[in-house]
Amino acid sequence: MRDEIRIKGLKVFAHHGVFEEETVNGQNFYVNCTMYTDTAPAGRKDDLTLSTHYGEVSLFIDKWMKDNTCKLLETVAERLSREILLRYPLIQELDLEIEKPEAPIPLPFETVSVKVRRGWHRAYVAVGSNMGDKGNYIADAVKALEEHKLIRNLKVSEIIETKPYGCVEQDVFLNGAMALDTLMDPTELLDALHEIENQAGRARTIHWGPRTLDLDIIFYDDLVYESEDLKIPHVDMQNRDFVLKPLNELCPRYIHPVLGKSVAELLSILPER
Numbered sequence: 001m002r003d004e005i006r007i008k009g010l011k012v013f014a015h016h017g018v019f020e021e022e023t024v025n026g027q028n029f030y031v032n033c034t035m036y037t038d039t040a041p042a043g044r045k046d047d048l049t050l051s052t053h054y055g056e057v058s059l060f061i062d063k064w065m066k067d068n069t070c071k072l073l074e075t076v077a078e079r080l081s082r083e084i085l086l087r088y089p090l091i092q093e094l095d096l097e098i099e100k101p102e103a104p105i106p107l108p109f110e111t112v113s114v115k116v117r118r119g120w121h122r123a124y125v126a127v128g129s130n131m132g133d134k135g136n137y138i139a140d141a142v143k144a145l146e147e148h149k150l151i152r153n154l155k156v157s158e159i160i161e162t163k164p165y166g167c168v169e170q171d172v173f174l175n176g177a178m179a180l181d182t183l184m185d186p187t188e189l190l191d192a193l194h195e196i197e198n199q200a201g202r203a204r205t206i207h208w209g210p211r212t213l214d215l216d217i218i219f220y221d222d223l224v225y226e227s228e229d230l231k232i233p234h235v236d237m238q239n240r241d242f243v244l245k246p247l248n249e250l251c252p253r254y255i256h257p258v259l260g261k262s263v264a265e266l267l268s269i270l271p272e273r
Helices: 020-025 040-045 054-067 073-087 134-146 186-199 241-250 263-268
Strands: 003-014 027-037 093-099 113-119 121-129 151-156 160-162 173-182 214-220
Touching: 003 054, 027 054, 054 073, 073 093, 073 113, 121 134, 121 241, 134 151, 134 173, 134 186, 160 241, 173 241, 186 214, 241 263
Parallel strands: none
Antiparallel strands: 003 027, 027 093, 093 113, 121 173, 121 214, 151 173, 160 173
16 A cells, blocks of 8 residues: 655745855745655554654755755755655655746746655665675674665575585685665665675675675565666576575565566475576
8 A cells, every 4th residue: 555645835945056146045946745655554543643744744844955055956856855765764655846936047937846756665685705704794794784874674584504606616605685675776775785895805806706795686676677787686596595595584475577486486496497
């Protein structure tokens, strides 16, 4: 269920714009915000504490826009939407539109605006280590993700010992999986994971070789995505028991968006492959 709480035409006088006169003199902006949430608990019990208070959200938007100065409407929308989602945990997703009816355009117009949709995403990340203090490297990675501002609801599978995959002349691995909710897009999440790997002294010298820490995005919602640096779902994960076993603990019914089989099904047929 995804219900809506709407704020429409909230008038805010603030100082955003490319030109100096805009940031100095200020102008009127109008904010439209649709928050996607579950209103049923509050509706059944007539209890505001079970919902998101649109009055409080309106005051927060007004204060944030007055306390901050951005050149672009795109920046206002990006930063403000993220702050609302972080502050009000019952909001799963939102549409945020920033209107600028007094923009310095030498032509007749009604308004200009930027509208974004932002929200929480569920990601599954594989973790592994086979160098040095393996357990400590994994524990530090879990802690770093737990403390990350843009991540919540982190869950960690059992950490298991597995044989090396690919290059076999190396120490055994410790492997596991993590489920998390994040406001980061896939590339932002990848950068965050690489930063944690770098802090663990990860060196990318031998493909499938030994590593202090390995963090891989396996799934991101039901996204199918490919770039030079990232492929989602993770390539070849369906052939790796050290990925499927921990993942099966966290999300056995999750359907692979390309293969059309659940994690539990992929694990059950793994010996056949």
